[in-house]
Amino acid sequence: MLYIRHESREGAIQGLHHGPEAALVLGVTPTGVVARTGGMVEEGYRCQVDLACQLASKRALLLVEKANPSLPFPRGKATGVTGVQHRKRMPDRMALTVVITVLLSTAACEVEWGGGRIALEDPAPPPDTTVTPEEPDVRLAPIPDGPLLFLARLSPDGSARVVPLASLGGEPVGAVLTSLVYPDTVDDGYRARFDSTFLAAGAELQLHTSGERIGSLILEGSPRVRGAACPSVGSGRALLLPGQTAPPYAFALPAEAGDAAPALVRPIEPTRRMSVAGPVLAERLIDDARAFLAQRVAFTPVWLPDDTIPGMAATYLVNDSLAPGPPAGEAISLFFLAQYDVAAGYRALWQEVRRYDSAAEKEVFEYLDWVRLPAGRLDVLRRYDGTRAGLATSLLPEGPAAGSREVGWIEPTACSALELLEGP
16 A cells, blocks of 8 residues: 655645655646636646656656535635545556545635545547548559550551550560550559650651561650540651551551561552452351352451462451441351462461351451561451450460461450541
8 A cells, every 4th residue: 555654835745655665756736727617626636746666767647536526616726635546557567556645735715625536647648549541542553564566547648646555575575465454543643654655755666567667657745545444545757668658557666576677568469369269268167058158348468478479368257247236147257367378279377257146246357467576477357346346466476286376365345446546
C-alpha cells in the first residue's frame, strides 16, 4: 500500500512511501475546474503529477473528480479530497493500489468533499482515432519494353496514319506477338508514357510491304485518341523510294526489327495458271457437296520463299460475303495460301475452312500482306466475324511442319487497327 507521509503548503503532496526500498514523489497542483453548471462542479479538478521512483520514471496526470454532486461549490478551491483507489500497470508490471488523502489550501470558504476518485493518466496526446480513407491503388503499369509492329495507312499525297499493332517479343525479335491492350486499373499517365516512347514527333519508322522495305515514315507527334482502351493513332509523312507506288497499307517497324536495304516492290500480275488452278484447289479443300457453289471473293498473288513462279492467296465463300452480319444460310468459308510446285501444281501451305450458320460463329479470312521479321516471315490476314474486321497472323516461327502455316495471333476485338486507321 502507498501512504501519505506528510503534506506541504500550497496544496502539494510530497511524501509517498512504499516500504523501505522505494520512495516516490507526487506533486499535485490544481489547474482549474473543468466544468461548472449551476454552481456545481461536474468534473472536478485536473492536476499535474510528477511521479518518480527507483523502478521507473513516468509523467502522468492526476484526475480529481467530485464525489458528492449535491455539495455546493463556492468560488475558490476545495481544501479536502479523499482518494479512494486506482489500479495502474507500472513499467515493472507491478499492480499498485493507491490510497491518498489530498489537502488543498484556499483563501475562500472551506468545503469538505467527503471523498473522491483519483486516476493516473498518461500525459501523452490520445491516439488519433480518425479514420483515414484508403487511397486508391495507383500503380505505374510498365509500357512494352520491346519493339512494336505498326500498321500504316498511306495516302497518295504522302500523308500517313499509323497505329501500334502488337509487341514483338522473343528471341529473335518477332518470335512472339503480344496484343496491345490498355490496362484499365493504372494511372492516368499510361497513355502519355506510351505515346512519348513509341509515337513521339520526329521518330522514324521503316515502311515495309510484300516483305521488302520501301521507305520510311517520319512521325509528326500529337497522336489522336479514338478509343479509351485502344492505342493512339499517330500521323506522319511517308518517304518512299522514287518510282514506288504507295500501297494502301504497309507495316512500320523500328530499325532493330526491320533493318533491311530498301527495294522497289512491283504489283504481281495474276496469271492464267492461277485462274485455272484456284477453283480446283478450292473445291478439293472444301470437301463438301456444295463446294461447286463456292464463289471467289478475294485473290492476291504472293511471292513465297524460293519461288520462281508466284504463289497465290484466295478466299472462297458459300452462302456468305465479307460484309459483317449473319450468313444467308448454312455457310462455308475457305482461305488458302498456295505455292506452285513444278511437279504437282499449286498446293496449299495454309488453309482455313469454317462451317457456320450464324453471325456468332462466322469467321472469314482475307489475305492482307506479309512482313519479314528477324524471327521469320509473318503473313497477315483480315479476319471478319459477324460484326467487324480485325487482323490475324500466321504462327511464328513457322508452323509445326516445314513450310506450313496456321493462325497464331488474333487481334483483340475491342480495338481494330483497320477501324482506327479508317476513322475520321
